[in-house]
Amino acid sequence: MAKKITLIGNLDLNQLLPFGKPYEISIKVKELVEKIGQGGRYILSSCNSLTSAVPVENALTAHLVCERFGVYAKPKS
DSSP: OOOOOOEEEEOOTTTHHHHOOHHHHHHHHHHHHHHHOTTSOEEEEOSSOOOTTSOHHHHHHHHHHHHHHOOOOOOOO
């Protein structure tokens, strides 16, 4: 039986989400999804929450970009 690991996180809650521009967030989310998420074993997330320091626009940008680029074809068995 093959062991699999699913990664969660890596979206910077200290600088990028609270202070970044939407285009910077878009670039980072796309990068994370493309580099880490291949095969579908990645859950995009901040460390553990979204704080009140994160502008709604930034949170929505991360969500929409992930929704656009984070869909993978089902692996063939």
